[in-house]
Amino acid sequence: MPVNDTKATGHLFEKPLEACPLCGSPKIRRLHRIERFEPAFTVDRCASCGFIFTNPRLTHDAMTALYGRDYYTGASDYSYYDERETEQYARHVWDSRCEAIHRFIHGGNILDVGSSFGGFLKSASKYYRPHGIEVSSYAGGYSISSIGPTIHIGTLKDHPFEDNYFSVISMIELLEHLPDPLFALRECHRLLRDGGLLLIQTANMAGLQARLQGKRYGYYLPGHCSYFTKKNLMDALTACGFSRIKAFHPVEFGLIPKLKKSRGAFTSVWHYRAWLRIAAYHYISKIRFGNFAATSSMVLYAFK
């Protein structure tokens, strides 16, 4: 496993943080030790703002090593799926998301940060000129061949894109991977034109689901280091200059595309029983008032 390779070099973790990376408060408390991965890691919670973060952080090299080929093929302990294998099913969700964005923004350039194999950008190219940033050369290299040279293999810190260039920027299940999420939000604000839209999907740690599951919550992963409450994220977006924020629970499209996508993992007719669970989760996610939310799924649309 790549992380263990890095362990051999003796530089797996950074020096522990002594203040909250979101609000700067020194009042940070140990929250959980997550032991289901090797190596185990710890997460702290800020007593001032409630932001949860991995502490100490993995080093940049250890973090990058997570996203090699093994990450996408399921060969590592911590892995993602290779979206190309179930693309025809995932397309239902990607297309629905593009229709939702199109209700607000009708054209221009789109940037998908964490664009993976480019599946979402292929759907987005119906309305927008596709651009991507992808840290993995394995996934990014593939999307350069299918989408073109507008995919940058790297990060928000070393990209070639100019200010005010994009009408839409998406960060789908990406922000939780970033050790400096405030930098990313400011950078997205700079890259967006006035009125442009930043789409963020990440877990809401204030959701009852995350609070009840505690350290068993599946979002605690070696590659995740920033865990927001909805209020954390809305406050951060406002501080970074976004003028209007719209929240969706669980997501900004309906149940049907999710059911169609789930079929990609089905190998027997019995697997259709999962539709009951998916539908229940979808409708339970709509239960919310104030800062209370029954589940931890959310999508925010923030406008510059």
Ligand SMILES: [Zn+2]
């Ligand atoms: Zn804080």
